[in-house]
Amino acid sequence: MDKETLFKKLADAVIDGDEDETARLAQEALDTGIDPYDAIMQGCNKGMAEVSDRYEAKEMFVPEILLSADAMYAAIDILRPHLKVDDTVAKPATIIIGVAQGDIHDIGKNLVKMMLDVAGFNIIDVGRDVPVETFVEKAVEHNAKLVAISALMTTSMMNMEPVIEGLKEQHSGAKTIVGGAPISQDFADNIGAAGYGKDAVAAVRIAKKLTEA
Amino acid sequence: MARMTPPERMGAVMMGEKPDRVPVVPFILGYSAQITGVSIGDIYADGDKCFDAMFNSMRLHGYEQTPMYGYASLGPWEFGGEVMFPYGKGHSAPSVTKHPVMSIEDIENLEVPTFEKELPGGFKESDKVAKRCVAMGMPATIQTGSTFTASSVVAETSLFLKWIFKEPKAVHLLLEKVSDMFVNALEYFAETYGPEHCMPFDGGPVEANTILSPKQFKEFAYPYMEKLHKKIKELGMPAVLMHPCADQNLNIPYYVELRKKLNWEGRYFWLFGPETPIQDQIDNFGDHDIICGNVDPPSIQYKSYEDVVRLCKENIEAGKDSPNGFVLAPGCEFPPLAPPIKVMAMMDAAEKYGRYD
Numbered sequence: 259m260d261k262e263t264l265f266k267k268l269a270d271a272v273i274d275g276d277e278d279e280t281a282r283l284a285q286e287a288l289d290t291g292i293d294p295y296d297a298i299m300q301g302c303n304k305g306m307a308e309v310s311d312r313y314e315a316k317e318m319f320v321p322e323i324l325l326s327a328d329a330m331y332a333a334i335d336i337l338r339p340h341l342k343v344d345d346t347v348a349k350p351a352t353i354i355i356g357v358a359q360g361d362i363h364d365i366g367k368n369l370v371k372m373m374l375d376v377a378g379f380n381i382i383d384v385g386r387d388v389p390v391e392t393f394v395e396k397a398v399e400h401n402a403k404l405v406a407i408s409a410l411m412t413t414s415m416m417n418m419e420p421v422i423e424g425l426k427e428q429h430s431g432a433k434t435i436v437g438g439a440p441i442s443q444d445f446a447d448n449i450g451a452a453g454y455g456k457d458a459v460a461a462v463r464i465a466k467k468l469t470e471a
Numbered sequence: 472m473a474r475m476t477p478p479e480r481m482g483a484v485m486m487g488e489k490p491d492r493v494p495v496v497p498f499i500l501g502y503s504a505q506i507t508g509v510s511i512g513d514i515y516a517d518g519d520k521c522f523d524a525m526f527n528s529m530r531l532h533g534y535e536q537t538p539m540y541g542y543a544s545l546g547p548w549e550f551g552g553e554v555m556f557p558y559g560k561g562h563s564a565p566s567v568t569k570h571p572v573m574s575i576e577d578i579e580n581l582e583v584p585t586f587e588k589e590l591p592g593g594f595k596e597s598d599k600v601a602k603r604c605v606a607m608g609m610p611a612t613i614q615t616g617s618t619f620t621a622s623s624v625v626a627e628t629s630l631f632l633k634w635i636f637k638e639p640k641a642v643h644l645l646l647e648k649v650s651d652m653f654v655n656a657l658e659y660f661a662e663t664y665g666p667e668h669c670m671p672f673d674g675g676p677v678e679a680n681t682i683l684s685p686k687q688f689k690e691f692a693y694p695y696m697e698k699l700h701k702k703i704k705e706l707g708m709p710a711v712l713m714h715p716c717a718d719q720n721l722n723i724p725y726y727v728e729l730r731k732k733l734n735w736e737g738r739y740f741w742l743f744g745p746e747t748p749i750q751d752q753i754d755n756f757g758d759h760d761i762i763c764g765n766v767d768p769p770s771i772q773y774k775s776y777e778d779v780v781r782l783c784k785e786n787i788e789a790g791k792d793s794p795n796g797f798v799l800a801p802g803c804e805f806p807p808l809a810p811p812i813k814v815m816a817m818m819d820a821a822e823k824y825g826r827y828d
Contacts, residue, residue, distance in 0.1 A: 265476070275636070306807070319684040321632040360561015365628060412772045412806035413563035439717060440769040448773060
């Protein structure tokens, strides 16, 4: 199989959520000497980008996306250990991601994390029900460019603004994006967040824009 | 028109008559704890504290909502799992710490809770609230769904959603068992308090179209909703509080189908999320049922009193003349940490813009 065909099949298997097939194709890529970076970017990443588009178009929903994510990681787990380290390439921006204090709902956060991961960011996942101080400490510790906070409740969304305030004082280089069911652009503006992601696709778009700025 | 008392106002709406003004049902749960000096955890851990907080909040503000017990992740505790009550910072509802289902085998071994001896999990607390409500002439509100949302937390949620594709038979088995628990609950409450005093409360957020497709809703959520609503009809309960939580616009045809198929004489209170225009609700359900408002809860939390009054005014103007009645409500639970002036905003808007005389 030529590499273009393999990339196409890998992307299709990600879209179909077929983790056996993505693992098989990832191994085949390695066995035939295809650069694992290309397989991730041209295969997995393209597949996931299509999944994102279909979610936005309401053609795919969360159950399918979870299967696509599993399929993608089945390939990435095989390919990633073989990536060549290139010191001449700039390191990807680091993003701290977590669910606001008081909230344990993390499916949305996990989807955003996965999309950001695929987009090439260095992700530090601080989990769910995360105290304000932890977001700030981790941002300082990892010199993060971005902090992404999710909330599903009207109570936990009130713990987003203190993170933004804490970052202003202790790590002003980091910007914040917020998202989750009760969050709106208006609320994000109101608390001084740099960005609002209405869904995982939008979150990646905003993260790219904010880290390139 | 002479001023009505809150029970008279709700009674008029239930009878299809015009009250003096639009009733206000602010869908208050955790807020009642905040305003009465109890911790939010206590109102979920102890049904008596729940009743006291909600009854006192009702008296304090004068709205039309009566005490009720329920939360979105009901199910795991009743099936032998564990929940954490919301005592921590920012916590507002019980959350699951141990899902009873983590494998397909767990579904097969899962036993449906019975109501014959000790009531399971949260129903024990719900029963305390129901008992005191009925003793005072108020309805016993019983959470009986949604089956899909409850099943999605009885099982670990990501696994459950993936099993829709990978293990659909097992998912149906789980949905069957969870709906059987709700059937048991309906029978218990009907027998204990009389069906005429019961108001089932059905709804959940996991059916939202940000998560689930309408096709998946049709296959996995609808059949169990129909099963429970048939039971409600058979038992002779007079009304159901129906809360299709968050954006369920693509599921509306199935809710319409439920209404038509059952041809039920009772009344639904439809409480959709803020994503569903009031006019769409009137068009689909207004000929039979009571339409509730859907003021955006986060806006109630962080916007000003004036803004909340304006949002309520818009809601009232859109729904007030719905043929079978309208109730002012938020599109989901009233924000537990909102300042009391926001309840006042709802009440003021109802008084100022919701009068029928």
